[in-house]
Amino acid sequence: MQRILITDFDGTLCQNEFYQLVSERILPADTPNYWSQFVRGELSHLAVLQAYFSAIRAEEDTVLALLKEMKLEPRFEELGKKLVEQGWSIIVASAGCDWYIRKLLEPLEVPLTLHTNHGRWRGGKHGLEMTPPLESPFYSAEYGIDKAAIVADALQTADGGRVVFAGDGLTDVAGMLLLSSSFRFARRDCAGELQRRGESFQPFDRWAEVALSLLENA
């Protein structure tokens, strides 16, 4: 029986979110508040991130320097490899994009599957170009990637084995609801929304807590 850990990236495998660092630190002050347009239902989540990333006018090196501030879990390499040794498959599911995710994850060589949007650095008047993965079986017009569909697919693949999902955002809630409470690991907005709905979950602050709990309950 398979064991599958699905994890969000921004705010989950990393303490901080790329889009938030970009908007706080490097976007021009006159950049429109696209997030409020998303909250009002005028823009999709995908369109909001595309708008923020393409508004970047900084040099690529300045943006790359932000990646450290995302605070990738320092024990990810160690604990990710241990999980894989114990038979877990790791799936990273993100409504962000692969341009920054790959830069952070690939050097660590933890075996994993990544489902996310495409990203390409263009610079100049184009900033970071994000495009949805139209070829993905998990493509979603709203987010680029449909995390609930990834969880549903993992449940089929695992065929009665364990499927765990760790996330921190509102885009993670629908996927959480497909699992029983002991397999939902949530923080921040995701935890708040589950609480508001009267749904139980396992709270965490650092991703290492999720990994250690899975390793202890092998």
Ligand SMILES: [Mg+2]
């Ligand atoms: Mg997140």
